[in-house]
Amino acid sequence: MTITVDIEIEDEAWTRAEPDTEALVWRAAQAVLDAHEDIEGQGIVILLTDDDSVQALNRDFRQKDYATNVLSFPSPQNPEANPEGQIGDIALAYGVCAREAAEQGKSLAHHLQHLVAHSVLHLLGYDHENDEEAEAMESFEREILAGLDVPDPYAGDEEGR
Numbered sequence: 001m002t003i004t005v006d007i008e009i010e011d012e013a014w015t016r017a018e019p020d021t022e023a024l025v026w027r028a029a030q031a032v033l034d035a036h037e038d039i040e041g042q043g044i045v046i047l048l049t050d051d052d053s054v055q056a057l058n059r060d061f062r063q064k065d066y067a068t069n070v071l072s073f074p075s076p077q078n079p080e081a082n083p084e085g086q087i088g089d090i091a092l093a094y095g096v097c098a099r100e101a102a103e104q105g106k107s108l109a110h111h112l113q114h115l116v117a118h119s120v121l122h123l124l125g126y127d128h129e130n131d132e133e134a135e136a137m138e139s140f141e142r143e144i145l146a147g148l149d150v151p152d153p154y155a156g157d158e159e160g161r
Helices: 013-017 021-034 051-062 094-104 108-123 131-147
Strands: 004-009 043-049 070-074 088-093
Touching: 004 021, 013 021, 013 094, 021 043, 021 108, 021 131, 043 051, 043 108, 051 070, 051 088, 051 094, 070 108, 088 094, 088 108, 094 108, 108 131
Parallel strands: 004 043, 043 088
Antiparallel strands: 070 088
């Protein structure tokens, strides 16, 4: 089944900082989806927005009044509540992501691809609530990102910045 990845760029700061933003996001999301051939669903929406918008989403849906790098909203699995079969939505905050990339000595492109892969995995049911789950999720992220030529985000340093 083909799953649509709909990318909406609400904050142009993303494309000013990284002209290939849309292609980078699509490749990262598609790499995760391609590795999960058994997925049922129609699509994912990825919103590239600003800190204020993500803060509002975080406040309204999670009761946490601050901007965060990325939010994942899995769609209900109940066909009555989700007749289109959407997998879920993702929102990324430009300012938070750009600051994190700079603080961690990573390119924005690599950090963005990591966060997209991470959040798509959340939509597919992966989590990191305990050490075992975190290890499995991080291992899968490393595998996906290596296929995209993105250095291991958990290694502590990044080669080829």
